Amino acid sequence: MNSKKQLIALAIALACAQTALAQDGQDRFTLSGFGTLGVAHSTEDLADVVSDFQSDKGVGASDGTSARLDSRFALQLNANFTDDFTGVVQAVSEYAVTDSYKPEISLAHVKYRFSPAFSARLGRITAPLYMLSEYQRVGYAMPWVRPPHEVYNYLLAMDGIEGLYTINAGDTVIGVQAFYGQIDSEKADVDDLHGLGVQVDRGASSFRVSHIRGNVKYSSPSIELLFNTYRNLPSPPFPASLGTIAARLDPRDMDGSFSGIGYSYDPGNWFLRTEVIQADYAPSISAKTTSGYLSAGFRKGAWTPSFTVAHVDTSELELPGAADPIGTLNMAVAQNNNSRHSYTASLRWDVRDNVAVKLQGSHVKNHAGSFGSLKNYQPGFQPGGSYNLISASVDLVF
Incomplete structure (x- = not known):
């Protein structure tokens, strides 16, 4: 919580600095922003497709058609104190982590360039998980309505x-990124978050590999109730092993790792992009997930059609089985089976230099026994089914 106060203080300091410099007639601050007005429709009416793993509502059971998945608006203040010392504050309103459109400070950091080769950022930055982490929220920066959710x-x-x-190194640029920090979110806190990323750019090709480790505390009222109950069941009448299994599966204090590798080729008139990540939280209830996608498209004037194939494989799920006579823990573990694959066709139309309109259709098939990362299950929902997701959006930057 102290970090939030520090970020608010930083935002206030930057705003005050802007006022002071404006009075001196110095144009060192710029205001920019981006936004997406999106709407999606899901044919799955007994569960919700959500935008973030912490969200409980999206589109589907709660509303067959909704703007929750993609709609957002962000403002960003860029400060150029000197040629080498800069700062950024960004606020975004989106229906994601907080299950509301309450604005949140998504970026608030200062950056100093020590030399042409080395720079450092301090404060709130985007967790460097993916190739597109820096632009993940900026719909205008990508050919799809949203990056592959898998x-x-x-x-x-x-x-x-x-x-x-x-x-x-000649025509090749190699960027080595090291980072350390923490994540303080609504349901997931990560301490001792540290990692290394390497990106290699050469011509139209870009390659990135990264590895991140940290101590994760994932909690919600339902998780608190579930694991507090199971870890305190009397033995007998319940098996003594049940409490041990519950302690091992408890996600409220687990070591985890996140690894990613990606490649893109974009000579201008067409593109190819692929990325594979592995999130390993085993032996906890979150288990191990390996996922990836392959996307290709071409540009013809203002039009960019593309096609994407994506896949998720969940492994090392530990079902208590007969050791859980109540069955609730078995069900909680089963619901973390996200295995699925999808096929997505997208079409982008660049209406203006800063405005794009997109249409997208996806067919998602959950594997046998898989809940497919859906949330808000309703009575009658059956794992292992399939559904279609139709999306449209208008993206802009300014």
Whole structure:
């Protein structure tokens, strides 16, 4: 909570600095922003497709058609104190982590360039999980309505420090990124978050690999009730092993790792992009998830059609089985089976230099026994089914 107060103080300080410099006639601050007005329709009416793993509502059971998945608006203040010292504050309103459109500070950091090759950022930055982490919320920056949810299902900011060292080797640029910090979110806190990322750019090709580790505390009222109950069941009449199993599956204090590898090729008139990530929280209830996508498209004037195939595989799920006579823990573990695949066709139309209109259709097939990362299950919902998701959006930047 102290980090939130510090970020608010930083935002106020930047705003005060803007006023002071404006009085001196110095144009060192710029205001920019982006937004998406999106609507989606799901044919799955007994569960919700959600925008973030912490969200409980999206589109489907709660509303067959909704703007929750993609609609957002953000304002960003950029400060150029000197040529080497800069700052950023960004506020975004979106229906994600808080299950509301309450504005949140998504970025608030200062950056100092120590040399042409080395720079560092301090404060709230985007958790560097993916190739598109820096632009994950900016719909205008991508050809799809949203990045493939099979991979991009985290919308998290990190409070900490990041260093970037750039090596120029002829036509090749190598960026080495190291970071340390913490995540303080509604349901997920991550302490001792540290990792390394390497990106190699050469011509139209870009390659990135990263590995991140941290201590994760994932909690909600239902998780608190479930694991507090199971870890305190009397033995007998319940098996003594049940409490041990519950302690091992408890997600409120677990070590985790996140690894990613991605490649893109974009010569201008067409593009190919692929990315694979693995989130490993085993042996907890969150288990291990390996997911990836392959997307290709071409540009013809203002039009960009593309096609994407994505896949998720959940492994190392530990079902208590007969050791759980109540069955509630078995069901909680089963609901973390997200295995599925999807096929998505997208069409982007660049109406203006800063406005794009998109249409997208996805067919999602949950594997046998899989809940497919859906939420808000209703009576009668059966795992292993399939559904269609139709989306439309208008993206802008300014």
